Amino acid sequence: MVRLFTKLFRFGCWFCTCVLLCALGRGAFGAEPVVVTYPKLDGGKAYNNRLAYFESLLALALESSDLPFVLKPYGLPMSSADRNRQNLQQHVYDVAWIHTTPALERSLTAVKIPLLKGLIGWRLLFVRAEDVAAFQQVDSVEDLRNLIAGQGYDYPDNSILTSAGLELRTGLHRDNVVQMLLKNRVDFFPRSITEIYDEWSLLGEPGLAIEQHLVLRYPSAFYFFVRKGDEQLAAALTKGLRTAHENGSFDELFMRYFSEYIRHSNLEQRKVISIPYPRLDERVELDKQGYWYKLNNERAAPVAHR
Numbered sequence: 001m002v003r004l005f006t007k008l009f010r011f012g013c014w015f016c017t018c019v020l021l022c023a024l025g026r027g028a029f030g031a032e033p034v035v036v037t038y039p040k041l042d043g044g045k046a047y048n049n050r051l052a053y054f055e056s057l058l059a060l061a062l063e064s065s066d067l068p069f070v071l072k073p074y075g076l077p078m079s080s081a082d083r084n085r086q087n088l089q090q091h092v093y094d095v096a097w098i099h100t101t102p103a104l105e106r107s108l109t110a111v112k113i114p115l116l117k118g119l120i121g122w123r124l125l126f127v128r129a130e131d132v133a134a135f136q137q138v139d140s141v142e143d144l145r146n147l148i149a150g151q152g153y154d155y156p157d158n159s160i161l162t163s164a165g166l167e168l169r170t171g172l173h174r175d176n177v178v179q180m181l182l183k184n185r186v187d188f189f190p191r192s193i194t195e196i197y198d199e200w201s202l203l204g205e206p207g208l209a210i211e212q213h214l215v216l217r218y219p220s221a222f223y224f225f226v227r228k229g230d231e232q233l234a235a236a237l238t239k240g241l242r243t244a245h246e247n248g249s250f251d252e253l254f255m256r257y258f259s260e261y262i263r264h265s266n267l268e269q270r271k272v273i274s275i276p277y278p279r280l281d282e283r284v285e286l287d288k289q290g291y292w293y294k295l296n297n298e299r300a301a302p303v304a305h306r
Helices: 002-026 048-063 081-089 102-107 158-163 174-182 196-203 231-247 249-265
Strands: 034-042 069-077 095-099 108-111 122-128 148-152 167-171 189-192 208-210 214-217 222-227 271-274
Touching: 034 048, 034 095, 034 231, 048 069, 048 095, 048 222, 048 231, 048 249, 081 095, 081 102, 081 108, 081 222, 102 108, 108 231, 122 174, 122 196, 148 158, 148 174, 148 189, 158 167, 167 174, 174 189, 174 196, 174 208, 189 196, 196 208, 222 231, 231 249
Parallel strands: 034 069, 148 167, 214 271
Antiparallel strands: 095 222, 108 222, 122 189, 122 208, 122 214
């Protein structure tokens, strides 16, 4: 009887230990990771640096959150904002980085922390090489209203420029707008400092130049977007991006990818023409410490007028 009792006691201890280990395996030793699918885009030489940054920032944000995850790429060519919206809503992938618009924020859930620190709204100008000297006389939005800007027909910032009273002529895509510029159909083509140098090297047009006097600045942002109802992923990305800002890893990654673009742009020496965009003013903390890029001689980042 004693021997039987001893065996039962040992079996009970073994069983309890197994239950405890299983519980720990589901909890302390890590829950089942969430598979997070994202678009693996082919942007060519002009955009691969920025795309690599977005991928790295996505990984950093999730690593800085409490969400156990596995990232899974979904390969496809460069996609429009509308195509990204459809793909998210149709569960093709779970998260995408998209240039925000009011319409996108109504149909998807935006994580409202600017991924490029607002650099998408710092715009240098493609101009004709013969007009570089003439642009030295341009100092204000009023001066720009006497000229014609070229833009892609579906660019998210078209409404920002038209709301400031600028005249636009649009083309089907970037290369089309460049040809419009070279053929004197438009006078300038604003491009973000994160893309203009790579585009200029790629295009190789002898009559094309980067204007050296001005920088347009308006509030504009890329956000991570997820489909409506995916609150777990939205919360994880929000927490991870905030944590990365607080511990400095966000800025470290940002400068790794964009410090050379900022240096080449010589922003401190350019005439800054600020263009307000009230619709973004209402939707984001523009002066949140560290979220938006600012010049060294600025105490805050006045990227818009309230």
